[in-house]
Amino acid sequence: MATTQPKLDPQESPKSNRSAGMNRRAFLRATALVGGGMMLAYYAEPLGKKVLAQFGPPVTLLPTSFITITPDGIVTIIAKNPEIGQGVKAMLPMMIAEELDVDWKDVRVEQGDLNAKYGLQIAGGSTSTPMNWDPLRQVGAGGRAMLIAAAAQTWGVSPSECSTTASRVHHDPSGRSLTYGELASKAATMPPPDPKSLKMKDPKDYRIIGKTTPNPDIHKIVTGKPLYGIDFTMPGMLYANYEKCPVFGGKVKSANLDEIKALPGIRHVFVVPPGPDPATLAGGVAIVADSWYQARAARDKTLKVEWDEGPTAAQSSQLYAATSVELAKKEPGQVLRKDGDTDAAFGSAAHVVEAAYSYPFLSHVPLEPQNCSAYYKDGKLEVWAPSQTPATGLSQTARALGIDQKDITVHLTRIGGGFGRRLTDDYMVEAAVIAKQVGVPVKLLWTREQDMAHDYYRPAGFHFLKGGVDKNGKIVAWRNHFVTFGENGRFAQSAGLGGEEFPARFIPNFSQLSSMMPSGVPMGAMRAPGSNAIAFVMQSFIDELSHAAGRDPVQFRLDLLAAAPLPMAAPPPGTPVAFAPVAFDGPRMRAVLTSVAERSGWGKRKLPPGTAMGVAFHFSHRGYFAEVAEVQVSSSKAVKVHKVWVVGDIGSQVINPGAAQNISQGAVIEGMSHAMGYEITIDAGRAVQSNFHQYPPLRITQAPADIDVFFLKTDNPPTGLGEPALPPMIPAITNAIFAATGHRVRALPLQQHGYSWA
Amino acid sequence: MSYKLTVNGRPTTVDAPGDTPLLWVVRDILDLKGTKYGCGMALCGCCTVHIDGEAMRSCTTTIENAAGKHITTLEGLSEDGTHPVQVAWAELDVPQCGYCQAGQMMTASALLAKNPHPTDADIDAAMDGNICRCGTYLRIRKAVKRAAELHAKRTAQTSNADLTASAKA
Numbered sequence: 032m033a034t035t036q037p038k039l040d041p042q043e044s045p046k047s048n049r050s051a052g053m054n055r056r057a058f059l060r061a062t063a064l065v066g067g068g069m070m071l072a073y074y075a076e077p078l079g080k081k082v083l084a085q086f087g088p089p090v091t092l093l094p095t096s097f098i099t100i101t102p103d104g105i106v107t108i109i110a111k112n113p114e115i116g117q118g119v120k121a122m123l124p125m126m127i128a129e130e131l132d133v134d135w136k137d138v139r140v141e142q143g144d145l146n147a148k149y150g151l152q153i154a155g156g157s158t159s160t161p162m163n164w165d166p167l168r169q170v171g172a173g174g175r176a177m178l179i180a181a182a183a184q185t186w187g188v189s190p191s192e193c194s195t196t197a198s199r200v201h202h203d204p205s206g207r208s209l210t211y212g213e214l215a216s217k218a219a220t221m222p223p224p225d226p227k228s229l230k231m232k233d234p235k236d237y238r239i240i241g242k243t244t245p246n247p248d249i250h251k252i253v254t255g256k257p258l259y260g261i262d263f264t265m266p267g268m269l270y271a272n273y274e275k276c277p278v279f280g281g282k283v284k285s286a287n288l289d290e291i292k293a294l295p296g297i298r299h300v301f302v303v304p305p306g307p308d309p310a311t312l313a314g315g316v317a318i319v320a321d322s323w324y325q326a327r328a329a330r331d332k333t334l335k336v337e338w339d340e341g342p343t344a345a346q347s348s349q350l351y352a353a354t355s356v357e358l359a360k361k362e363p364g365q366v367l368r369k370d371g372d373t374d375a376a377f378g379s380a381a382h383v384v385e386a387a388y389s390y391p392f393l394s395h396v397p398l399e400p401q402n403c404s405a406y407y408k409d410g411k412l413e414v415w416a417p418s419q420t421p422a423t424g425l426s427q428t429a430r431a432l433g434i435d436q437k438d439i440t441v442h443l444t445r446i447g448g449g450f451g452r453r454l455t456d457d458y459m460v461e462a463a464v465i466a467k468q469v470g471v472p473v474k475l476l477w478t479r480e481q482d483m484a485h486d487y488y489r490p491a492g493f494h495f496l497k498g499g500v501d502k503n504g505k506i507v508a509w510r511n512h513f514v515t516f517g518e519n520g521r522f523a524q525s526a527g528l529g530g531e532e533f534p535a536r537f538i539p540n541f542s543q544l545s546s547m548m549p550s551g552v553p554m555g556a557m558r559a560p561g562s563n564a565i566a567f568v569m570q571s572f573i574d575e576l577s578h579a580a581g582r583d584p585v586q587f588r589l590d591l592l593a594a595a596p597l598p599m600a601a602p603p604p605g606t607p608v609a610f611a612p613v614a615f616d617g618p619r620m621r622a623v624l625t626s627v628a629e630r631s632g633w634g635k636r637k638l639p640p641g642t643a644m645g646v647a648f649h650f651s652h653r654g655y656f657a658e659v660a661e662v663q664v665s666s667s668k669a670v671k672v673h674k675v676w677v678v679g680d681i682g683s684q685v686i687n688p689g690a691a692q693n694i695s696q697g698a699v700i701e702g703m704s705h706a707m708g709y710e711i712t713i714d715a716g717r718a719v720q721s722n723f724h725q726y727p728p729l730r731i732t733q734a735p736a737d738i739d740v741f742f743l744k745t746d747n748p749p750t751g752l753g754e755p756a757l758p759p760m761i762p763a764i765t766n767a768i769f770a771a772t773g774h775r776v777r778a779l780p781l782q783q784h785g786y787s788w789a
Numbered sequence: 790m791s792y793k794l795t796v797n798g799r800p801t802t803v804d805a806p807g808d809t810p811l812l813w814v815v816r817d818i819l820d821l822k823g824t825k826y827g828c829g830m831a832l833c834g835c836c837t838v839h840i841d842g843e844a845m846r847s848c849t850t851t852i853e854n855a856a857g858k859h860i861t862t863l864e865g866l867s868e869d870g871t872h873p874v875q876v877a878w879a880e881l882d883v884p885q886c887g888y889c890q891a892g893q894m895m896t897a898s899a900l901l902a903k904n905p906h907p908t909d910a911d912i913d914a915a916m917d918g919n920i921c922r923c924g925t926y927l928r929i930r931k932a933v934k935r936a937a938e939l940h941a942k943r944t945a946q947t948s949n950a951d952l953t954a955s956a957k958a
Contacts, residue, residue, distance in 0.1 A: 116886025116923050245882045252887040253875040255823020255863035259888060262822040270817070295806070324813040325806075398827045398835055398888045398922045447825070447888030448922050479828045689882055693925060697885055700924025723832040723920065732913045734926040 157751025343551025399447025424456030487555025645767025702760025
């Protein structure tokens, strides 16, 4: 914290501290946890100490790793996690700054590179808040305690007589005070306190947490300063493009390398064989040139590759859909949960509804295409990576290059959108392999078309549902046969369904079943993985049952949530405690649902013909969200979403309210894109859609006039917001379309049924 | 081939093949990284710059076609972030990831230069070619209005204020 004491002085640049602070064992643990992290996200497990305990003791986070105070009073705080637009670059430093009790105007935020001393560095699973809420506040409180200790020693008084306000320590009995800048050098000589001895602030005294705090990069963004991975340059850099087989898993047989090499500006062209893990390094052709456009033009205009397409070439979306229907007729492969006797309950139900639901593969399409810069020299590699999981990328890169992890430095850049795409670090591995071959700094950049053709797609899925409602309008039976992707009883990545997924436990006779089919399509987590599709299915079918029973969709849901839930199933033997699902809390969801009904004037406002409201809720990533969409549908199926109401419960604190509103509104906009236009079709083992004309994100003319966002503050630990506001939006729209038109949408996206945005 | 053009008020000569998109000239030859690559097909608007005052897609404009023209990039609105559009974007903290915002701001500044008092419909119509994958559209609408207010205030103060040419003319 000071300039004179090396031991406690993090003056060492965060860009050069790799060797000093590296704890190799902790590093490996971190890697393992990150791999689990994507699964964690899906199961919405509790995070924090329990999770870390699965992988050994957590890294002790020292105040001096995160906080630098210079004598002029400027406080530099490290933002440790990748910034993908979710706002962590402000939010995590806010936690430290609050307990440090610093004036935010004195704070400068700096992006931390990958370093074990920062603990886990991941942007995924809405985990930044729950995993860092306690430890980062402790970092700040620890720093504050060291500053108080320094002041107390200076004055020869007891620390207990000292207090702090806004970057200053006071001794109230004598009226003396010193600034943090004045105390910094001495504070650095104080021993870091035992975290357990630290007292956290009473939330009513918060000056930073709970106050809208701007994005620390805002000035750089509005003035166009280099900031993102794609912006990184260094002297002598060459530019690369990497062409892979359009059919997933295909390999290069031959390519016209000599012809490419003869083109102006081309420095290198070579075939890269598949890596030790083909899922993160597919074979392809690397073209390295003086400028990226020359590499791209060579690829577009001249490159001819003969591919060994492999077995996936026989697969298609059509085949998957047909196979799902066949599998649904058979006995399910897995019983995920079974309660009561569904067959008997269907037999005595007053209303029985059967329906088949489906949704397509989706591509993440962050606007910054995949890219990474890398420089390999003398057996060491340095990379500049827009990655959501830099530690995973590092371990995969080390494996592909056959070098030690300690010989790799990973710098984190700001990221032009993540949405889960950058949880997989294939672009980092590719850049590293190319850099090793050419021996000078290289920036690899994919084209948009390559980005859409080589994603780890949100899995498609098929649900065959049967529900029964008794004469009192209560759901008494539910059967879901989910046909998805997987092999040998293991779901493909993000293609699973938890036995406990709602409405599990709230219906007495209940069967959650699954069957799997193999696929060569790469799949992965996409913002609110699992949930972003499952909410559409569950909340649509609940809506169907509500209408079958002639009941109001909000009241029907409130009654369902009021049931005393059945117990959670014991997780399979050997499941780590941390991966066990979190119990869905009915009262918390009832509260957000009640609130959104009130705020939207549900059932109380007279709407014009063709206009109606739809409601849905979903629990994911520890967050409870209910949403209402007011939607108008014309006779030509033109859809206008006039207004959306969002109510969420993410615990006792909304750390940065302005950013929370922004990201929640963004979740609604993304949900609209999923609902209307997003669809990746697989044909002959490759993605059909190639750019935004075939895969249209929502545009401003289609955005609602207003999106009302409100948070219920409840007595629960604060949790993340990157994901849970998204899932309910999709069924809120389709349920509104049903209410307006009587057409039940059972397959996404809407455009395949002739709908378009007004 | 050698091409002459004016970029952010500075006369510039560029050596590049004639079919090189202006986007890559700006980013990799002139090292102005504010202008972004998103799609390469004029579909997303990330690469929007002003060409003789018009908001244009630099990813589909070749250097040959840009030769002799006045180009303004985000860096040319103002280096210090004082252009009304930059001020409004910062004041409302519009971005999430921020990657599309250079293009959004360039479209917005071209709109305001022609139409200093746009209606909601004018704003949507002008901004429709710019995708924001994070979904900051509600803030973009507000920021365009706020920029119009700021611009009106400045115009009242200095009679010769001109949005496009505050780009360093």
